[in-house]
Amino acid sequence: MSTADQRARRGAGQDADRHAVVVGGGLAGVTAALRLADAGLRVTLLEGRPRLGGLAFSFKRGELTVDNGQHVYLRCCTAYRWFLERIGGADLAPVQDRLDVPVLDVAHPRGPRLGRLRRSALPVPLHLAASLATYPHLSLAERAAVGRAALALRRLDPADPALDGLDFATWLARYGQSPRTVEALWDLVGVATLNATADQSSLGLAAMVFKTGLLSENGAADIGWARVPLGDLHDTLARKALDAADVRTELRARVTCVSRTDDGNWRVDTEEESLAAGTVVLAVPQREAHGLLPPGALADPDKLLDIGTAPILNVHVVYDRKVLRQPFFAALGSPVQWVFDRTDSSGLTDGGQYLAVSQSAAQEDIDEPVSVLRAKYLPELERLLPAARGAKVRDFFVTRERTATFAPSPGVGRLRPGNRTDTPGLYLAGAWTATGWPATMESAVRSGTGAAGAALTALGRPAGRPPWEAA
Numbered sequence: 001m002s003t004a005d006q007r008a009r010r011g012a013g014q015d016a017d018r019h020a021v022v023v024g025g026g027l028a029g030v031t032a033a034l035r036l037a038d039a040g041l042r043v044t045l046l047e048g049r050p051r052l053g054g055l056a057f058s059f060k061r062g063e064l065t066v067d068n069g070q071h072v073y074l075r076c077c078t079a080y081r082w083f084l085e086r087i088g089g090a091d092l093a094p095v096q097d098r099l100d101v102p103v104l105d106v107a108h109p110r111g112p113r114l115g116r117l118r119r120s121a122l123p124v125p126l127h128l129a130a131s132l133a134t135y136p137h138l139s140l141a142e143r144a145a146v147g148r149a150a151l152a153l154r155r156l157d158p159a160d161p162a163l164d165g166l167d168f169a170t171w172l173a174r175y176g177q178s179p180r181t182v183e184a185l186w187d188l189v190g191v192a193t194l195n196a197t198a199d200q201s202s203l204g205l206a207a208m209v210f211k212t213g214l215l216s217e218n219g220a221a222d223i224g225w226a227r228v229p230l231g232d233l234h235d236t237l238a239r240k241a242l243d244a245a246d247v248r249t250e251l252r253a254r255v256t257c258v259s260r261t262d263d264g265n266w267r268v269d270t271e272e273e274s275l276a277a278g279t280v281v282l283a284v285p286q287r288e289a290h291g292l293l294p295p296g297a298l299a300d301p302d303k304l305l306d307i308g309t310a311p312i313l314n315v316h317v318v319y320d321r322k323v324l325r326q327p328f329f330a331a332l333g334s335p336v337q338w339v340f341d342r343t344d345s346s347g348l349t350d351g352g353q354y355l356a357v358s359q360s361a362a363q364e365d366i367d368e369p370v371s372v373l374r375a376k377y378l379p380e381l382e383r384l385l386p387a388a389r390g391a392k393v394r395d396f397f398v399t400r401e402r403t404a405t406f407a408p409s410p411g412v413g414r415l416r417p418g419n420r421t422d423t424p425g426l427y428l429a430g431a432w433t434a435t436g437w438p439a440t441m442e443s444a445v446r447s448g449t450g451a452a453g454a455a456l457t458a459l460g461r462p463a464g465r466p467p468w469e470a471a
């Protein structure tokens with residue numbers, strides 16, 4: 001018998017039933033581990049990388065602390081907001097008082113034009129009416145058509161499977177949305193939240209985003225973002241919360257195999273050890289989940305491989321002076337999509353300014369060399385920000401996430417599995433599982449809560465309603 005076998009045996013004889021192993025320390029896995037530990041289970045969290053946080057992390061570049069990509073959330077992301085509270089990070093990632101997005105069009109024939117997407121204190125849908133009525137990037141007729149489409153959107157049920165197979169662009173065209181309206185409004189928001197343009201997006205997921213964000217509650221689309229590096233939240237504070245909940249967290253612990261034992265429990269192997277557990281939550285990306293699922297766990301596991309992925313690119317520029325006054329803005333008439341001021345959160349304190357240009361659905365750019373991206377984006381930033389024209393670029397680099405999200409393509413809904421597998425004790429979590437949300441931090445936290453809830457129910461300890469609903 002190998003040493004690993006011996007260790008597995010040792011674990012199995014003890015309290016394997018009460019032991020849960022969570023594989024993957026992204027937001028889904030951290031959430032599942034906290035929920036299971038809060039319910040009284042002994043929990044081990046195994047993460048292959050040397051840090052927690054999965055796809056939302058930070059790293060050092062000289063004196064700077066850099067996020068791999070700008071992350072924002074909306075006030076309607078109740079699960080992620082609960083997560084922030086649970087790890088003690090809510091104050092570090094506040095939500096703006098009221099939705100206010102500067103939108104700068106640099107392609108207007110009479111020179112650059114600034115518009116704003118803002119909400120008022122009025123009830124839905126009037127909260128956006130004034131902003132829409134004065135939005136300068138659309139004609140009067142286009143603005144009126146947006147109002148009609150928004151009312152039609154309200155009647156859609158995002159969970160209706162029929163919507164999953166349709167694309168958002170076709171629906172928008174049916175409701176009289178011009179190509180300009182799609183560009184200056186629907187894609188402006190949709191590309192950033194869905195990581196796909198309207199023609200590449202399932203109507204179900206688009207309806208979910210726009211209905212929840214813009215038409216559910218008056219403050220639903222107010223934007224929140226971390227004022228500290230993401231790693232401070234998703235790694236440092238998450239680790240603190242896990243430690244306080246008595247979760248054993250192992251980093252650099254890549255799981256190589258998950259198998260059923262003769263006594264009906266599970267064995268989870270890393271290169272270092274074998275663990276016996278009654279409950280296993282696989283909170284890894286879909287391709288990794290496919291590789292780890294034991295035979296019979298899903299009726300058609302190969303569906304996981306049919307879930308496509310979509311890239312996000314971030315272009316990071318450090319100027320020698322302040323070139324942008326707003327915390328962020330969105331651009332039209334330029335390849336630049338969204339620009340965020342990262343100066344304070346990165347620790348830059350010498351009078352320079354650090355901007356992150358966040359490019360979603362970045363298929364075109366994702367493999368371009370840095371020199372090509374530099375030649376493309378620096379002149380664009382100068383076009384958008386006059387103050388950048390005389391400024392010196394002290395640093396320029398890019399972060400590429402080739403599989404940043406699952407692709408929200410029409411039909412993806414039928415490929416996304418739920419939290420339960422066909423094998424007792426084995427659960428799935430991850431932003432890509434069937435939460436009804438696109439690949440977001442919200443979806444990840446919901447999936448982790450769902451997996452833990454299903455596991456606890458099976459163990460006869462129902463977890464009750466999700467904590468963000470129970471409050």
Ligand SMILES: Cc1cc2nc3c(=O)[nH]c(=O)nc-3n(C[C@H](O)[C@H](O)[C@H](O)COP(=O)(O)OP(=O)(O)OC[C@H]3O[C@@H](n4cnc5c(N)ncnc54)[C@H](O)[C@@H]3O)c2cc1C
Nearest residue numbers: 024026027028048054055069071072255404430431440441
């Ligand atoms: C650049 C970028 C920008 C984004 N912007 C936003 C945004 O603005 N707003 C938003 O809400 N979302 C955004 N997202 C999406 C969001 O980050 C993800 O949806 C979410 O973090 C996914 O969490 P997860 O736990 O489901 O998966 P992951 O973060 O992928 O976590 C899975 C974990 O499993 C680990 N793992 C894999 N295999 C194994 C194994 N065999 N053994 C042990 N561990 C393993 C991985 O190392 C990883 O840590 C963005 C993503 C990127 C990349």
